[in-house]
Amino acid sequence: MTSYTTDSKKDLKLIFETSGGEKVYRSENSVVVKLPPNRNSITTSYINGGHQENLEAIFNHEPNPTRGHCGHDLEGGSVEEYIKIQSKRLGLNPEKTAAMMTAAKMKNAAISTRTFRDLEVTAIVTAGIEVNGGRAGDPANWHEENGSTVYVGGTINTFLILSSYLPAHALTRVIMTATEAKTVAIQQLMAPSRYSNGIATGSGTDQISVISNMSSPNVLTWAGKHSKLGELVALCIIDATTEALDKQTCLNPLTQRDMLVRLNRFGINEDKYWETAALIEGENKKPVFIENLREFSKNPSVVAMTTSLLHIIDEINWGLIPEKSGKTAAYSVMKTLPEMIAVKNQPDFEHLIDEKMTIIENWIRISSWCIKNGF
Structure with a gap:
């Protein structure tokens, strides 16, 4: 009743x-x-x-x-x-x-x-x-x-x-x-x-x-x-x-200052991240990766970079920026990530960045590499 x-x-x-x-x-x-x-x-x-x-x-x-x-x-x-x-x-x-x-x-x-x-x-x-x-x-x-x-x-x-x-x-x-x-x-x-x-x-x-x-x-x-x-x-x-x-x-503002929270509107979560990260060079221990991902996700500089990439995506979707130009700018921004978070080694960007993939897919690949290799 x-x-x-x-x-x-x-x-x-x-x-x-x-x-x-x-x-x-x-x-x-x-x-x-x-x-x-x-x-x-x-x-x-x-x-x-x-x-x-x-x-x-x-x-x-x-x-x-x-x-x-x-x-x-x-x-x-x-x-x-x-x-x-x-x-x-x-x-x-x-x-x-x-x-x-x-x-x-x-x-x-x-x-x-x-x-x-x-x-x-x-x-x-x-x-x-x-x-x-x-x-x-x-x-x-x-x-x-x-x-x-x-x-x-x-x-x-x-x-x-x-x-x-x-x-x-x-x-x-x-x-x-x-x-x-x-x-x-x-x-x-x-x-x-x-x-x-x-x-x-x-x-x-x-x-x-x-x-x-x-x-x-x-x-x-x-x-x-x-x-x-x-x-x-x-x-x-x-x-x-x-x-x-x-x-x-x-x-x-504090709860929104999180990369995973910002990526959520595009269907990205920890499991989606791991699906990509497992294929990237580095140690494949999911619990360790997820723990490091959560720490990485709350880095204010990482959040700032993520929001800049997502805004490029928004402007592409709104027809304000041509997709090719938006991708070029986004990939230039992504390549500064290792230096920004003080990763000692540089990834092979030619191998990591796939022009056929979306901006978000490439961001996950590059950020996963950084998390697994020195973050």
Whole structure:
């Protein structure tokens, strides 16, 4: 029998309050933003979504695991009914409540607030893209027909609470700026897509809710990058998304400073390395090689060289650099590896580099030789 979450009103604890009176509560499975009167919002919620002017609350929720990944597997048989059920459990009016759902833990929510004069912007983010991270334009893995939906784990869900009044068109523009900022946070961490060899731009199921204060005398009509509002929105989103990704999955600059982590988006792991290394001259003891590979992989100079090679590959794939020219540059970079890591002997590059192979395949050959012969 399926075990459903039992989040209730009594489980909610106040964790933050804006200067305008929006109160943020958290329980094990939900983060709830309770809205004062005269708030308008735009949200991607399945119920009461779009532009609204009468919502009393918006919540972010982690459902308990279900037997499947479709909306009909949730309690109530659909996403809409499930949200209504959870609204009631949290003491909220389903007719005046919107919601977002995620597989991220609510304890890992991050909050960032910035102010400028009488403008205050607050972002609240839960984030996880280790399973569902994707790049816009990646091959799709499902298609919606007749309202049938698929629930996928790993999502970046965002609240934005603004102290000023924004009409509907400006709220919509906030979403554009926030989405760009979310992508900045992800790309600064070089988080990989799980559906291609590109860098992720988000997850396939990200959601957002933007709230403004219709009672404020400060009316803002634009939220693009050139406006102060746009700047604050972006900075809050970058801060909160970066913190949430670290809290949820330890995705941070230190964990990304690893050659194998960077190569993972191209399907390269320790076993793939050993398949090549076993054919390279030197001692063939896998446990010793793997231990040395892990040490080699965390060398910051090695990571820097690897990222330069991967960026050449990206630019070839984007059509910015001809493949032949990219390979020539990449092989020139690779040949400096032995000297950079102080390997005493020089490899026979004419034997190691095979023009018919890819840049990554040749990198594995040269780096494996260095690991086996003096690193």
